[in-house]
Amino acid sequence: MNTVTRPRILVVGAGFAGVECVRRLERKLSPDEADVTLVTPFAYQLYLPLLPQVASGVLTPQSIAVSLRRSKKYRTRIIPGGAIGVDLKSKVCVIRTITDQIVDEPYDYIVLAPGSITRTFDIPGLTDHAFGMKTLAEAAYVRDHVIAQLDLADASQDPDERASRLQFVVVGGGYAGTETAACLQRLTHAAVKRYPRLDPGLIKWHLIDIAPKLMPELGEKLGSSAQEILRRRGIEISLGVSIAKAGPEEVTFTDGRVIPTRTLIWTAGVVASPLIATLGAETVKGRLAVAPEMNLPGGDGVFALGDSAAVPDLAKGDGAMCPPTAQHAQRQGRHVADNVIASLRGGPLKPYVHKDLGLVVDLGGTDAVSKPLGIELRGLPAQAVARGYHWSALRTNVAKTRVMTNWLLNAVAGDDFVRTGFQTRRAARLKDFEYTDAYLTPEQVQAHIEGAGRQG
Helix, strand or coil, rough: CCHHHHCCEEEECCCCHHHHHHHHHHHCCCCCEEEEEEEEEECCCEEEEHHHHHCCCCCCCHHHEEECCCCCCCCCCCEEEHHHECCCCEEEEEEEECCECCCCECCEEEEEECCCECCCCCCCCCHHHCHHHHHHHHHHHHHHHHHHHHHHHHHHCCCHHHHHHHHEEEEEECHHHHHHHHHHHHHHHHHHHHHCCCCCHHHHEEECCCCCCCCHHHHHHHHHHHHHHHHHCCCCCECCCEEEEECCCCCECCCCCCCEEEEECCCCEEEECHHHHHCCEECCCCECCCCCCCCCCCCCEEEEEEHHCEEEECCCCCEEECCCCCHHHHHHHHHHHHHHHHHCCCCCCCCCCCCCCCCCEEECCCCCEEEEEECCHHHHHHHHHHHHHHHCCCCCCCHHHHHHHHHHHHHCCCCCCCCCCCCCCCCCCCHHHHHHHHHHCHHHHHHHHHHHHHHC
C-alpha cells in the first residue's frame, strides 16, 4: 500500500491513556495498515501517582519517567510539542513544537488524550506564589525548594524568617495533596536531625481542603485512619478551609488565619486540558462529551479518553462519569485502540465498561491505607498492596527495577537531603509550568487553517 494512501492516526498526549493506545495500535496494526503519530513535549510516559515520592527523594526522577523509545519495535513518529488546537472539519491538528514552531498535522483518525492541568481559582497571588505537583519538573523543583528552606532557616539570624521558612502549606485533601504532605513531612522530619541549630518543633505542615472530609472516596473508616496517621506525625489538618490570598511570605486562610510561610503547594484537583475548548464541541464540566465507545458523536474519526473526556461509567450507571484515575486511563487507552482499529477495518465499536479495582494511598514509610476490591487495609499490609500495585503498573522491567532498587535503598540507607540545583535564582511557580496561554480559540484555529490553506 502506498504511504500516501495509508490512514493517518494521530494520538495527542503521552500519559497513561495515550501511551496505552499507541502500544496497542503498534501491536495490532501491521506496518502497512496505518501511520501512527504521537504528539507529546517529552518522549516519556510519566508515572504520575509516584510524583510525591520523587518530591521527597525516595525515588529518582528517571525511575518514573519511562522512555517511549526503549522498544526496538517502536515505529510511531513522535512530534515533540503540544497540540494547541484542532479543526474537526478540516481534520487538522495545530501543534506548537518545543522550539515554538507552529505545525499543522492532518489526520484521518485522532485520539485526544491531552490529560489535565492543575485546577486553580481566582485567588489573589495563587499562581504567582504557589507550587504545583503535576509534572516531573515541579516535583524536582519542590524538593529543592523544601530543602533550601531548611538551609536558609539554619543560616538565618532572624527568628521570624526562620519560623516562616519552616512552615509549609499543602492545599488539597485528595490523593495527590495527602501523599505530598505525608512524604515531604517525612523528609523534613528526617532532615532536621542534620541541622543542630534548628528546633524540630518549628517545622509545621498544614494540609487544608475545602471539603468536609479527607479523601472521601476511601470511606469513613479509612479516611479517619489516614487523618489519624497524619495528625500523629504532627501535620495539622484543616477541613472546610481554603486559601483567601497568597503572598511571598504568608498565606491567608478563608477562616482568617494568617500563616507565615515561604512554601505553598497547590494540589486542589485538576481540569481538562484547554485543548478541549478549541474543538467547539459539547463538554461536561470542561471534559469532552463522548459516547460509551469513546468516540465523539457527529465527529468523523474523533476519539477522546482519559482526564479530558467525560466517558460514561457504565459499571456504575445513573449517568456517572469515569473518574480521572490511572487505572481507567490505561484501560481506556487499550479500548480506544481497539475501537480505532475496528473503525479502520469497518467493524463495530464496543462500549467501555470497567469496574474500579480499588484505591491505594502511600503515606510513606510503613504507613498506608488501601482498599483493593473493597477490602480495607492499614499499615504494612496496605503498604504492600499500594507499592505492589504501583510496581506492577510500571510499563517496563527497567522502570520496575529502578523503582524497586530505590525503595530498597531508601529503606536501608534512609533519606538523602541533597539539593540537585533545579532551583535557580529565578523563582518558578505554578504559572511557569503549565502553558495555559498557548492554546487557540476555536475561531483562531479556523482562521489559522484558512490562512494556511490560502498560503498553500
